[in-house]
Amino acid sequence: MATYDFVFSALGLEDWCSQGQSSSPMSMAQLLSKAKGGDGTEVTSIWDLPFPSLDALHKSCSAWPQSRDLTKGLEDGFLQIKDNLSLVLDPITQPLSWSLDGALYTMLHTPWWIVIPVLLAVVFFVTKSWKLVSFVAGSIVLLAFIDYYDYAMQTLSIIFVCAFLCVLVGVPIGIAMSRSDVMQRMTIPILDMLQTLPPFVYLIPLIFLFSVTESKLYGIAIILYAIVPVIRLTNLGIRLVDKEVIEAADAFGMTPWQKLYKVQIPLALPNIMAGVNQTIMMSLAMVVIASLVSAPGLGVLVLKGIRNLELGVGLVSGLGIVILAVILDRVTKASLARINAAQKQ
Amino acid sequence: MTSDVKISIKNLYKIFGPTPDVALEYVRRGMGKAELLEKHNHVLGLRDINVDMHDGEITVIMGLSGSGKSTLIRHLNRLIEPTAGEIRVDGEDVLSFNENQLRELRRKKMSMVFQKFALLPHRTVLENAGMAMDVSGVSTADFEHEARKWLARVGLEGNEHQYPHQLSGGMQQRVGIARALVSNSPIMLMDEAFSALDPLIRSDMQDLLLELQEELKKTIVFITHDLDEALKLADHLVILKDGEVVQQGDPQDILLNPGDPYIVDFISDINRARVLRVRSVMKEPSGDAQDYAGDISEKDNLESVLSLSGGDTNLTFRVVRDGETVGDLSMKELTRALVPLAAASESRQKGR
16 A cells, blocks of 8 residues: 555564554644545555655654654653753753843833943943044944934843843853863763754743743743853863973962863953853844844834834834944953953963 | 982882883883883883982083983972883872872972073063062062062062063073062972074073072972083983983083983083083192192183183192192192093003
């Protein structure tokens, strides 16, 4: 009847096959072929030989699982562990919600004539460059003047919180990786996966786990996406510290902790800061996508532009994101350059 | 010179590879470096090293690259673990030390100077110099006085607040030496400390080291691949080749009686007149009164005696130490000592 009947008959599995009656509803393809009449599975030429896939084998043996059984199984499995998982994850991630809500509240409820000077002071403190301060001042004033101030500040505060948490979690992971090759071998595949998974894919299981109204949902998505560079570059930076200097530290009797915070971290700092720069840029990219799951900020406007085909809104908010990106990049790069200048070998 | 043995190395072996213990057995049965590498894929680092380093002396370990000298010096403070053997510092077995004892040893007893300086680029010269103190938990304010003193002693007064990258190579190595001195440890390990410097600065640094040693009498272990440097600094010279000690002893002795063709090759290029000293070629005083052409010190090198004689080979000089006559030196004997060794052995064979 079907192409691969002979496999099952050769193995003597016909009984087992006929036991399993397909309980799942008919697929669209089956419906169509039924409507056409005739089973249409007869192979007439070797050119039409189907790959022995789940579905092709299912045609010969109804007890054989179909490919949608696989995806359905995954989904069922996830739903089964979901309650237990969120029981554990909910309390752990609750502080993330608090800090995101807190940052958003603080940023939006502090008057603009306090927030803007404070931001500029921070910029000056990390870069010591008046040129950059005036550029940032001009950009923020421009955004505020066209009434995008609130959105920009929402985006900015989400990035601050997420990037800060990325550094807080990522740097220790990077240090652990640099100290143990086993840890490095175990972590790198995970990092590779986080970096290559399409960003939208993070959102699906997260929606199942947390409620869309909670801010930790987008917080986790952003952190997972943006944490990778800071981990990688911390690991790399510490591994690249001059062997001679490490040897000197050993020869003068430093303990492992002294070596870490007196030699390795300070010397790896340029690399770690490069990682922080990348992390901030990636959180900015993700905060736009995360507006799909209720992250506030400029991303919402972009989404509105797409949904309602409001070209102007989309363009202006896109431009706002570009301005924020340029500000964040220039400021972190300038502080990185200052660190580099201080430790030129 | 008789003084206490400060560091004693006995039957030290080091083999690099996945199963050094197995390879060690082959080496003990006499397998050579090349064969071990080819058949068992292990690298013989050091073979049966026995060296006594005396208190207050400069022991120079010399060898070409790959001879195992840097490996050897790293065994003394256990930056590298030996495969077999014994290392004693002040009579204590370093290999039995646990981590804390080892750290104490590195902090209090041994300091190290590195070929590539290995200063901390993010710390000032002053903080670098005080690294050993800082490691033991002394605050910058407390070690500042000590660090400034030694920095001034090595000629870096006024550079305290600069960063290493602002200094030249020679000055960076001065910081390296100051760092070792500030730790106040009796033993200094110097791993090709002057090899990265250009010749003039290197000579300056050697003089500085000798001058400091005159005053401080530390036990210094100095690694070099440069024979001139070795002869200038050494009280005790150890020559390594392929991980084995070829000859060790008083450098003057080695120069006059090389025990191995390898060493003859090595020393054939050097200026013997500048390296040999009066004490190693002088004769016992003959007793009967001679007319001496002048007094020389036993520490003078032959070059200075040559220039004193003005080229006259009939003169005889009196050798004095602290005003006492300890021997005499005729220009004929001096000339004989200057004959290159390869030529000397040839003529001896002809005479037979």
